[in-house]
Amino acid sequence: MTTNSYFSENTLEELIEEIQYVYRSDDRPWIIGYSGGKDSTTVVELVYKMLLGLPDWQRHKMVYIVSSDTRIENPLIKIYLSKLNEMIGEAAERDGLPLKTAIVQPPADNSFWANVIGRGFPTPKVTGTFRWCTDRLKINPSAEFIRDIIKKESTEVVVVLGVRKAESIARKRRIEGRELANRVMNRHETIKGAYVYNPIVELTTEDVWDVLFQMDGGQTPWGSNNNELASLYSDADSGECPFADMNAGGQTQTCGNSRFGCWVCTVVKEDKSLNGFIKSGHRELIPLADFRKWLISIRNDEDKREKKRRDGTVYKMKTGEMGYGPFTWEARQLILTKLLETQEKMGYELISMDELKAIDEIWDAELDLSRRTLVELYKNKTGQKLPWYQYKKPLIDAETVAELERLAAEHEIPFDLVRNIILSVYQNKNFSNQRKMREALERLLNQQWLHHEVLEEIEDENR
Numbered sequence: 131m132t133t134n135s136y137f138s139e140n141t142l143e144e145l146i147e148e149i150q151y152v153y154r155s156d157d158r159p160w161i162i163g164y165s166g167g168k169d170s171t172t173v174v175e176l177v178y179k180m181l182l183g184l185p186d187w188q189r190h191k192m193v194y195i196v197s198s199d200t201r202i203e204n205p206l207i208k209i210y211l212s213k214l215n216e217m218i219g220e221a222a223e224r225d226g227l228p229l230k231t232a233i234v235q236p237p238a239d240n241s242f243w244a245n246v247i248g249r250g251f252p253t254p255k256v257t258g259t260f261r262w263c264t265d266r267l268k269i270n271p272s273a274e275f276i277r278d279i280i281k282k283e284s285t286e287v288v289v290v291l292g293v294r295k296a297e298s299i300a301r302k303r304r305i306e307g308r309e310l311a312n313r314v315m316n317r318h319e320t321i322k323g324a325y326v327y328n329p330i331v332e333l334t335t336e337d338v339w340d341v342l343f344q345m346d347g348g349q350t351p352w353g354s355n356n357n358e359l360a361s362l363y364s365d366a367d368s369g370e371c372p373f374a375d376m377n378a379g380g381q382t383q384t385c386g387n388s389r390f391g392c393w394v395c396t397v398v399k400e401d402k403s404l405n406g407f408i409k410s411g412h413r414e415l416i417p418l419a420d421f422r423k424w425l426i427s428i429r430n431d432e433d434k435r436e437k438k439r440r441d442g443t444v445y446k447m448k449t450g451e452m453g454y455g456p457f458t459w460e461a462r463q464l465i466l467t468k469l470l471e472t473q474e475k476m477g478y479e480l481i482s483m484d485e486l487k488a489i490d491e492i493w494d495a496e497l498d499l500s501r502r503t504l505v506e507l508y509k510n511k512t513g514q515k516l517p518w519y520q521y522k523k524p525l526i527d528a529e530t531v532a533e534l535e536r537l538a539a540e541h542e543i544p545f546d547l548v549r550n551i552i553l554s555v556y557q558n559k560n561f562s563n564q565r566k567m568r569e570a571l572e573r574l575l576n577q578q579w580l581h582h583e584v585l586e587e588i589e590d591e592n593r
C-alpha cells in the first residue's frame with residue numbers, strides 16, 4: 131500500500147458505509163456513468179454491494195447505470211461493455227435491486243459517419259481543432275439520458291462518477307452528521323437539476339485495482355471476473371479519448387471517463403489502444419488501423435475537399451489558396467466504399483442500417499438528384515440490396531440531369547447552384563407560404579462562393 135493510499139486511513143467497509151449514507155440521505159435517483167473501465171467498474175461494484183447490504187425497505191430509489199456507445203467504439207470494448215451491461219442488469223433483477231442498465235448512442239443522423247460521409251464534415255484534426263465529435267458522440271447522448279430521467283421522475287438526480295484526483299492525498303473521511311451528503315456533492319456544471327457525487331475521488335490507481343481484486347478475488351456480484359478487465363487494460367496499453375479527462379473535477383464527464391478512444395479517432399497520431407490490442411495478438415483489428423490511417427491521410431487532400439464551406443462562405447488560406455470546406459461528394463462516396471470494404475474484411479458491423487438510412491436521406495436532401503447513389507453503391511460493394519432499395523425513385527431522371535448539366539456548362543452556371551436550387555424548390559414546394567421558398571432561393575443566390583471573385587475585384591479597385 132502506498133503512503134498516499136486512501137486505505138492507509140480508511141477501510142473498504144467505511145467507504146461502502148459512506149456511499150450507503152449518501153444513498154439513503156435523499157430521494158434523488160442515481161445515475162452512474164459506466165464506461166467499462168476500472169474506475170467506473172469500481173464505482174458500480176461498490177454501489178452494487180452497498181445496495182445488497184441494505185434491507186429491502188431502504189432500497190428506496192433507482193440507480194441507473196448508463197454506458198455510452200459512440201457507434202465507433204473499438205469492437206473489443208463494445209462487445210465487453212454490452213456483455214457487462216447485460217450481466218449487471220440481469221443480476222440486479224435476480225437480486226431484486228432497484229437498478230437498471232442502459233446504453234446510450236448518438237442519434238443515427240448525428241453519428242460520426244452521418245457527419246463525415248453524410249454532411250462531409252472534415253475529420254477532427256490531430257491538433258484537436260475542429261473537434262466536433264466529443265459533444266455529439268459522448269457528452270450529449272448521456273446528458274440527454276440524464277435530462278430524460280429528471281423530466282420523467284420530476285426530480286433532481288445525482289450523477290455518480292468514477293473520477294479520481296490525479297494525486298490523491300489520503301485523509302480520513304468520516305460520516306459527520308447530516309452534512310456529509312451535501313459536502314460530497316457538487317452541482318452539475320451544465321445540467322440543471324443534476325448533482326455530481328464522486329465516491330472514489332480520493333482513491334489512487336493502486337487503490338482501485340485493490341478494490342477490484344480484494345473483494346472476492348476479482349469476482350463481481352454479477353458473475354464476471356475483473357481479470358477480464360485487467361487483461362483488456364494490459365492489451366490496450368493506454369489509449370483513451372484524448373479529451374475525456376479535460377475536466378478532472380469530473381463535472382462534465384457524465385458519460386463516464388472513457389478509457390478507450392473511438393477506433394477511428396483522428397485526433398491522436400497513434401491510436402495506442404488499437405495498436406496495443408493488435409500488438410498483443412488481436413490481428414483481426416488490423417483493417418481498422420489501416421482504414422484509420424487512410425482516413426487521416428486524405429483529410430488535407432485538396433481534390434477531396436470542397437473550396438467552400440457548407441453554408442457557401444469562402445476563405446483564403448495563408449498560402450493565398452482557397453480554404454477547404456467539407457469533403458466532396460465523391461470523397462464521401464469513397465469513404466463509404468472503403469468503410470464497407472473494411473466491414474466486409476472484419477465481418478463486424480462498422481456502420482449500422484439506420485446510419486446508412488440517415489446518410490441516404492442527407493444525400494437526397496443536399497446532393498442527389500438521382501436519389502439512388504447510396505443504394506447502388508451499397509449493392510455494388512456488398513452484393514446486397516438495402517431494405518429500401520426498391521423504393522428509391524429519382525427526383526429527376528438521368529437524361530434530364532445530363533441535359534441540365536450540359537446547359538449549365540454552356541451558360542457557365544455552376545451545376546452545384548442549379549442542383550441546390552432544384553432541391554430547395556422541391557423541399558419548400560408544399561409550404562403554402564411562398565415566403566419560405568423565396569427566402570431559401572435568395573440565400574442560395576447570394577452565397578459568397580458565387581460572388582467572391584467579383585467582390586475581390588471591387589476591393590482591389592478600391593484599394
Ligand code: SF4
Pocket residue numbers: 200254261263264267268370371372373374390391392394395396397398
Ligand atoms: S476518442 Fe477521438 S473521435 Fe472519439 S470522441 Fe474522443 S476525440 Fe472524438
